Amino acid sequence: xxxxxxxxxxxxxxxxxxxxxxxxxxxxxxxxxxxxxxxxxxxxxxxxxxxxxxxxxxxxxxxxxxxxxxxxxxxxxxxxxxxxxxxxxxxxxxxxxxxxxxxxxxxxxxxxxxxxxxxxxxxxxxxxxxxxxxxxxxxxxxxxxxxxxxxxxxxxxxxxxxxxxxxxxxxxxxxxxxxxxxxxxxxxxxxxxxxxxxxxxxxxxxxxxxxxxxxxxxxxxxxxxxxxxxxxxxxxxxxxxxxxxxxxxxxxxxxxxxxxxxxxxxxxxxxxxxxxxxxxxxxxxxxxxxxx
Amino acid sequence: xxxxxxxxxxxxxxxxxxxxxxxxxxxxxxxxxxxxxxxxxxxxxxxxxxxxxxxxxxxxxxxxxxxxxxxxxxxxxxxxxxxxxxxxxxxxxxxxxxxxxxxxxxxxxxxxxxxxxxxxxxxxxxxxxxxxxxxxxxxxxxxxxxxxxxxxxxxxxxxxxxxxxxxxxxxxxxxxxxxxxxxxxxxxxxxxxxxxxxxxxxxxxxxxxxxxxxxxxxxxxxxxxxxxxxxxxxxxxxxxxxxxxxxxxx
Ligand SMILES: Nc1ncnc2c1ncn2[C@@H]1O[C@H](COP(=O)(O)OP(=O)(O)OP(=O)(O)O)[C@@H](O)[C@H]1O
Ligand SMILES: [Mg+2]
Numbered sequence: 001x002x003x004x005x006x007x008x009x010x011x012x013x014x015x016x017x018x019x020x021x022x023x024x025x026x027x028x029x030x031x032x033x034x035x036x037x038x039x040x041x042x043x044x045x046x047x048x049x050x051x052x053x054x055x056x057x058x059x060x061x062x063x064x065x066x067x068x069x070x071x072x073x074x075x076x077x078x079x080x081x082x083x084x085x086x087x088x089x090x091x092x093x094x095x096x097x098x099x100x101x102x103x104x105x106x107x108x109x110x111x112x113x114x115x116x117x118x119x120x121x122x123x124x125x126x127x128x129x130x131x132x133x134x135x136x137x138x139x140x141x142x143x144x145x146x147x148x149x150x151x152x153x154x155x156x157x158x159x160x161x162x163x164x165x166x167x168x169x170x171x172x173x174x175x176x177x178x179x180x181x182x183x184x185x186x187x188x189x190x191x192x193x194x195x196x197x198x199x200x201x202x203x204x205x206x207x208x209x210x211x212x213x214x215x216x217x218x219x220x221x222x223x224x225x226x227x228x229x230x231x232x233x234x235x236x237x238x239x240x241x242x243x244x245x246x247x248x249x250x251x252x253x254x255x256x257x258x259x260x261x262x263x264x265x266x267x268x269x270x271x272x273x274x275x276x277x278x279x280x281x282x283x284x285x286x287x288x289x290x291x292x
Numbered sequence: 293x294x295x296x297x298x299x300x301x302x303x304x305x306x307x308x309x310x311x312x313x314x315x316x317x318x319x320x321x322x323x324x325x326x327x328x329x330x331x332x333x334x335x336x337x338x339x340x341x342x343x344x345x346x347x348x349x350x351x352x353x354x355x356x357x358x359x360x361x362x363x364x365x366x367x368x369x370x371x372x373x374x375x376x377x378x379x380x381x382x383x384x385x386x387x388x389x390x391x392x393x394x395x396x397x398x399x400x401x402x403x404x405x406x407x408x409x410x411x412x413x414x415x416x417x418x419x420x421x422x423x424x425x426x427x428x429x430x431x432x433x434x435x436x437x438x439x440x441x442x443x444x445x446x447x448x449x450x451x452x453x454x455x456x457x458x459x460x461x462x463x464x465x466x467x468x469x470x471x472x473x474x475x476x477x478x479x480x481x482x483x484x485x486x487x488x489x490x491x492x493x494x495x496x497x498x499x500x501x502x503x504x505x506x507x508x509x510x511x512x513x514x515x516x517x518x519x520x521x522x523x524x525x526x527x528x529x530x531x532x533x534x535x536x537x538x539x540x541x542x
Contacts, residue, residue, distance in 0.1 A: 181403065
């Protein structure tokens with residue numbers, strides 16, 4: 001072998017490398033610029049449309065004003081309801097898979113199912129949700145049917161993320177707790193879940209992003225209009241149909257051509273999603289700082 | 293006085309016959325050291341004494357372990373209570389990611405102690421007992437993981453002491469520590485025998501000779517020789533024991 005090559009120093013930049021870096025750099029810059037342009041465009045066109053009246057009123061066809069408060073409320077209700085279903089089931093499922101299920105086969109079936117579920121286009125969940133929740137369980141087209149459908153959609157993420165978080169808790173903690181006489185359930189409550197909480201919160205936030213952004217499935221199962229403010233209590237309202245912000249955006253953008261409102265909602269959604277992602281980052285940072 | 297009697301104890305991990313008919317008596321308020329080459333079953337034996345092997349898949353255990361003449365593998369034994377009596381300190385320090393105070397109080401809370409003042413009192417007593425009180429008394433509410441390795445190990449000992457065990461099992465408790473921390477823990481151990489029965493696994497012959505009253509030599513899943521420590525080290529009866537402690541294999 002050539003002597004200069006056998007050392008660890010003397011690494012030369014080859015022309016092919018430089019070219020590759022250049023190409024990759026250009027692509028990255030292009031993608032970044034496009035994203036920024038796209039986001040900026042929506043912000044500029046949308047933020048002007050986000051008015052106090054828009055955010056705090058219902059649409060009024062008589063005086064021809066448009067408001068998205070009903071859609072905001074529907075969105076909040078659906079987020080809340082979906083999380084109420086999905087978090088306990090998802091975290092409980094993850095705990096079960098990780099800590100109790102000792103049949104490898106069962107674990108693999110569950111893992112395979114959750115992975116497959118996460119790859120299915122959302123409209124298929126919509127069709128299923130319509131047939132199963134709206135018709136078979138007779139929940140009609142309603143917020144609760146929407147939340148149940150979304151629960152199935154976000155469960156895989158929550159289960160998988162929670163499972164990863166649980167797996168990351170060191171064996172030595174479990175041993176230490178067992179050595180002091182802790183029952184499994186006590187150990188799960190006092191050691192596992194607190195240590196996995198950042199991961200679980202991250203999963204929840206990502207799920208909220210998914211819920212906020214979902215349109216196709218919800219249009220089918222939860223309804224496509226948000227004209228009125230809720231009249232009854234939370235529990236009465238969730239039996240009614242109603243559309244979320246993303247569904248409203250879809251309608252405004254397509255069927256009515258109300259572009260101003262469409263852009264305003266788009267900007268609002270963008271702000272929400274960016275906010276959610278930032279909070280995930282922050283939690284990640286705190287996790288790293290805390291694990292020291 | 294005999295604290296633990298082991299009779300014809302066999303343990304299989306699946307096909308692996310890890311303990312092959314162990315007969316061994318652990319004496320009350322003495323330190324018993326378990327020595328032997330890697331993989332000979334010392335940790336496995338230690339864990340059978342507080343049933344830490346129970347959750348290992350495919351494990352099969354036969355024979356008897358009697359704690360104060362009571363069969364710990366008997367049908368009516370409550371593992372939580374057993375582990376309160378027979379505490380364990382692990383090879384690498386494993387304090388929980390919570391405050392020093394909460395670590396020391398963890399076992400008490402498992403066993404249902406709720407009174408704040410009582411917990412305070414026992415936490416202090418255990419931390420003193422583990423010779424770490426002076427170092428941590430001003431920062432009980434700070435994270436245990438910020439302590440040094442040696443301090444963490446002493447905290448783990450305190451955590452075990454807090455539930456007032458009768459027997460303390462230690463699996464190479466100083467192998468991850470520096471000489472000074474090791475010395476502190478060794479001093480602590482001789483202190484502990486006033487109240488507790490201690491069983492310690494160690495790879496360090498000097499350590500076994502320094503601190504233990506009795507020594508058992510394990511080889512390939514069998515207990516080869518057991519005697520007072522000074523006799524084992526001065527005049528082992530079995531040539532395999534002699535080979536091991538003189539460093540001819542292992
Ligand atoms: N959880 C387990 N599952 C299967 N086999 C195991 C398990 N723990 C230990 N063994 C096996 O049992 C035998 C004894 O292991 P053990 O850990 O008791 O040895 P040891 O004497 O403590 O060794 P060391 O000095 O290296 O700690 C080894 O062959 C080991 O591979
Ligand atoms: Mg060992």
